[in-house]
Amino acid sequence: MAEIQFKEITKRYPDGFEAVKAIDLDIRDGEFMILVGPSGCGKSTALRMIAGLEDITEGDLIIGGERVNDLAPRDRDIAMVFQNYALYPHMTVRENMGFALKLGKVDKTEIDRQVTEAARILDLEQHLERKPANLSGGQRQRVAMGRAIVRDPKAFLMDEPLSNLDAKLRVQMRTEVARIQKRLGTTMVYVTHDQTEAMTLGDRVAVMRAGIIQQVDTPANLYDHPANLFVAGFIGSPSMNFLPGRLEGDMVRMPIGDAQLPDHVRSNLQREGGQGARDVIVGVRPEHFEDASIAPEGPDQLRFRTKVDVVESMGSELYVYFDIAAPEVELDQLSDLAKDAGMEDLPTHGEGQQVVARLSAESKAAPGEEIELTLELTNMKLFATDSGKSMTEKA
Numbered sequence: 125m126a127e128i129q130f131k132e133i134t135k136r137y138p139d140g141f142e143a144v145k146a147i148d149l150d151i152r153d154g155e156f157m158i159l160v161g162p163s164g165c166g167k168s169t170a171l172r173m174i175a176g177l178e179d180i181t182e183g184d185l186i187i188g189g190e191r192v193n194d195l196a197p198r199d200r201d202i203a204m205v206f207q208n209y210a211l212y213p214h215m216t217v218r219e220n221m222g223f224a225l226k227l228g229k230v231d232k233t234e235i236d237r238q239v240t241e242a243a244r245i246l247d248l249e250q251h252l253e254r255k256p257a258n259l260s261g262g263q264r265q266r267v268a269m270g271r272a273i274v275r276d277p278k279a280f281l282m283d284e285p286l287s288n289l290d291a292k293l294r295v296q297m298r299t300e301v302a303r304i305q306k307r308l309g310t311t312m313v314y315v316t317h318d319q320t321e322a323m324t325l326g327d328r329v330a331v332m333r334a335g336i337i338q339q340v341d342t343p344a345n346l347y348d349h350p351a352n353l354f355v356a357g358f359i360g361s362p363s364m365n366f367l368p369g370r371l372e373g374d375m376v377r378m379p380i381g382d383a384q385l386p387d388h389v390r391s392n393l394q395r396e397g398g399q400g401a402r403d404v405i406v407g408v409r410p411e412h413f414e415d416a417s418i419a420p421e422g423p424d425q426l427r428f429r430t431k432v433d434v435v436e437s438m439g440s441e442l443y444v445y446f447d448i449a450a451p452e453v454e455l456d457q458l459s460d461l462a463k464d465a466g467m468e469d470l471p472t473h474g475e476g477q478q479v480v481a482r483l484s485a486e487s488k489a490a491p492g493e494e495i496e497l498t499l500e501l502t503n504m505k506l507f508a509t510d511s512g513k514s515m516t517e518k519a
Contacts, residue, residue: 126188126201126278126311127153128174133183135169135335143169145335146183151313156305158326159315161358162460166335167315171281174313175204188278203272204281207288209264211256211271217243218252221270235274242270245304262293262300269304279311286321298324319359323347331355333460348503353405353512354457356505362410362443363461365479366453369406369506376506378406379450379477383426386502392516393506404515405453407505410443413481415489416496424501432489433478442483444495447476457512 128151135144144166151157159167172178173185176197184191192200211220221242222235243249246266256264265285272280285301286294302325305312316322322329323343330340331354339351343359350356356364370377371393374385385393416427436443481497489495506515 127151127186128279128311128313129184129186130170131184131186133170133173133185134181135166135173135178136181143335144173147335147337149330149337149340151311154309154311156302156312156314156325156327158322158329159313159332160317160319160322160329161332163317164334165332167332168283169335170332171204171283171313171315174200174279175202175281176200201278202281203275203277203279204283205265205268205272205285207284209256209268209288211264211267213256216253216255217248217259217267217270220256220267221274224271224275238274238276239270242273245273245307246270246300260293261289262297265289265297266300269301273304273308277310279313280305282312282314284316285314287317294318294321301325320361323359331358333457349514349517350407350505351514351517352457353407353455353507354461356407356507356514357458357461360409362480362482364407364409364505366458366507367406367408367448367477367479368450368453369404370401371404371506372401376404376406376504379448380428380430380479380499381426383499383501383504384424386424386504388502389504389506389516403509405455405507405509405512407507408499409503410480410482412500412503413444413483414498414500415483415487416498417488418484418486419498422500426499426501427496428499429494429496431494432491435489435491437485439485441485442487442489444481444483444487444489445478446481447478450477452477455509455512 130147130149132146132148133144134142134146136142159170161167169178173180176195180193185193187200218239222239225235225238243252246269248266248270251259251263286297289297298321314325326343328340329343329346331338333354339346339355346355346359350359367378374390375382376385430446432444432446434445483489507513508515
């Protein structure tokens, strides 16, 4: 096992493009670290620099206390699992898993012992004599992981290893990967585009955008205390709603109504430099809405009426979409989120903006009908209109 440290690391290509920009990141010994972000954010490049598959332009990469910038991949004691399984089709599972040890001229008895142990961990014992073509996608991915495990490396690197699996199998394999990492206790760096994988797997998550780490924290803290608009919008499904707002004293004026600022929001604003009148971006998550006929009245609550546009029943809950009379909030960070979600070319709602609420299944919300909703204000976030930085979280 080993600690991995990025110290002001930059990756610059010959054409001048910087895929990774002066990132600092300490990955603890035995930690499960997730690198997550939209396509092209630099997460895979960062992983490949750890493996030695990409040269480092500037900065230092430290693995287990040793600077490894100039070490060849084979000398770094790192095992990598790729998106495609890269198994040898003519070899059995046993031969695939033990191939690296065979190349290293390890004794056959020791190879068999390590392969058998890895197969036991991965529940592959009954498949050791089968060929990859006779395995399911999940089994093949476990074989690829087994090939890494038998090497007993300092760290495992995983580059979107579940992206080729169907949705149901991905959920199952997420559980498997988490279980295996906890059992082995080896440092693991896992790259994914899927924020659900990031939130369910990692001890900590590093959210990246345009080659820069936006925030590193536990999944819960990223969700509850995002540092900026990008993190707030990227983490969570359905994603956070962003509404135009205006701060005036102890009030925030929004298209859905005027609300008294909760005490903790007001104190955070005072610490940030006062509460003078100014435009802000208000962030509210879908689950902080509720049908007013179900939700009990509370002090930090805004009630308003709206016309329902679309209702999606998820069985245990409803996703209710409605429009507000306000222009879309525009900022580079939100444009990046829309582009990543493939929504940048969708038709707009005229002068309005679509909002999604996650309501209890007991709600009687129906398309085309009016409904009274409540918004829980205690979890409301405020962001600066210029930088997108959170105004309600401690720096």
